[in-house]
Amino acid sequence: MKTTLKFGVVSGFLVIGAFFLFSKSAEANVAAGETATSPRSLYVSNCARCHGSDGKSQTAQGKKLDADNISGGGVSTAKAVRIITSGKGKMPGFGRKLTPAQIRSIAAYIKSL
Ligand code: HEC
Incomplete structure (x- = not known):
């Protein structure tokens, strides 16, 4: 017991x-x-070397490639998803590196830059 x-x-x-x-x-x-995987850290690790952490694309590489200023929220989320996935001109596509959900969250995040 x-x-x-x-x-x-x-x-x-x-x-x-x-x-x-x-x-x-x-x-x-x-x-x-x-x-x-927060939208901000995804942006910083994939996009900021060209577009800068503020989206104004004033980094050395951004200037060299003539990257667009993506701050100000002028790019629609749908267009951003397309460009991030497939790339545009000298910008590489991220469709293989990032998941669709990650791409959508970055596209939404850049609206706040
Ligand atoms: C190697 C440098 C580079 C990286 C990394 C890069 N971009 Fe770009 N991005 C560019 C260039 C250059 C353009 C201009 C392309 C053109 O118009 O020919 C551009 C264009 C864009 C546009 C189109 C803006 C407009 O007004 O049409 C968006 C949106 C964009 N980038 C978002 C992103 C996001 C989000 C990431 C990260 C996932 C990213 N870029 C990573 C170089 C880069």
Whole structure:
């Protein structure tokens, strides 16, 4: 009887401990996923070398390639999705590198530049 009780208490703690461990790591994963794929970080890592973090395309490479100023929200989201996916002139397409969902979130993000 005593042993059964002890066993019950110990395994109860184990279950609770495992639950806490699991829920903590699940939270950490979500947080890491959000920062790695946030629209802003996607823009910065894929677009800013030419278009600058402000979209005005005043980086050395942006000037050299005569990249368009994409700040001011003048490009429609549908057009941006098309251009990001397939590229335009000297701008490379990102259809193979990024998922459609990532491309849509960047297209929406540049409206705020
Ligand atoms: C290697 C440099 C380079 C990179 C990287 C780049 N672009 Fe471009 N982008 C250009 C150039 C150059 C043009 C002008 C193309 C043309 O008109 O011939 C352009 C044009 C555009 C346009 C069209 C603007 C308009 O008014 O028609 C959009 C929108 C755009 N880029 C968004 C992006 C986004 C979003 C990313 C990141 C996913 C990106 N670009 C990455 C060089 C780049």
